[in-house]
């Protein structure tokens with residue numbers, strides 16, 4: 001029986017399928033655009049390869065798009081035809097896929113950790129747990145997952161750089177920058193095309209206010225991004241965020257049009273409404289508008305896509321971004337339809353249901369209230385969820401757009417206590433003087449007067 005890149009047995013009679021499976025994993029870990037092609041080769045060589053079909057299902061779900069769930073189900077059905085003859089570890093992956101399809105992410109996470117307890121080098125289980133913990137706002141779980149397996153990994157393993165890039169990001173999100181940075185540096189030293197490692201380092205620099213260094217670091221690394229998937233857009237977004245903090249708004253907008261929201265680029269054309277791209281775009285437009293920048297009609301295409309995705313709650317953190325676009329275009333009827341669909345979803349059994357019902361819903365209502373000038377209502381809606389909104393998922397850098405939404409509403413509603421509340425949070429989350437932070441300086445001054 002063949003083994004995967006870390007020596008774990010995989011059930012296929014085809015050496016070609018096994019080799020293509022390894023290439024798929026490596027491409028997935030490095031965020032390469034050609035990942036699906038490698039997987040297609042594996043399944044062409046052996047369509048009864050259960051682990052290959054399971055991976056296909058996982059990839060469908062990683063789009064965090066309700067429309068892709070049917071394809072994930074189809075992949076699970078295909079895997080189900082041969083899973084009885086597979087190993088216990090592969091059977092666990094099968095059950096994780098089924099749980100995830102059913103919206104039971106809690107169970108999927110438990111299964112991935114169960115796999116890792118016995119097979120700490122199952123880099124696929126590790127990466128899926130890392131990523132899904134991230135989108136559930138659980139940085140401590142990401143860090144614990146790294147800590148549990150790290151001693152079982154070594155530099156000789158092909159996935160070692162991936163472990164380091166995940167370590168960097170997990171520790172960065174836990175505020176432990178001195179541990180995060182060396183891990184990320186080592187990851188990109190092993191492979192400068194390790195986009196997750198580059199991304200994690202950009203986060204360290206973002207949180208420490210190292211804007212000039214961040215711009216120069218990402219500028220130096222961009223020659224390694226040609227084969228990347230949409231994470232490349234997010235890296236450009238991070239660069240724009242550094243420019244934004246330096247009040248270089250034109251540079252941020254230029255990156256928006258040419259890099260991370262270029263509607264003509266092949267990556268965007270292939271997936272015009274991918275969750276991460278939508279988050280990048282909406283969050284940047286909102287930040288720029290707060291600084292008085294006219295963003296023209298850029299919201300319109302996002303609002304069109306938001307209308308088409310009403311009712312899709314597979315990505316909780318994207319929901320306020322969809323709503324930002326609808327509100328910016330004053331599409332209040334569509335916004336209300338979206339709220340109603342979220343209420344229905346919130347009554348369900350999905351792991352995300354209580355998160356959508358209790359957190360995303362009031363924030364989305366606040367987005368509509370804020371745009372319609374009902375600032376006091378926006379403050380009142382958001383205040384009760386400030387301490388829990390990290391459960392929507394997303395990084396500190398991404399969640400900042402929600403902090404700024406609350407801040408802007410409190411400023412406009414003339415609520416000094418709420419302003420103070422959000423400034424205390426901002427100072428706690430990012431150790432930089434507030435007067436040096438573009439989104440917070442005006443509020444700091446207003447409170448001092």
Ligand SMILES: [Fe+2]
Nearest residue numbers: 199234395397
């Ligand atoms: Fe990021």
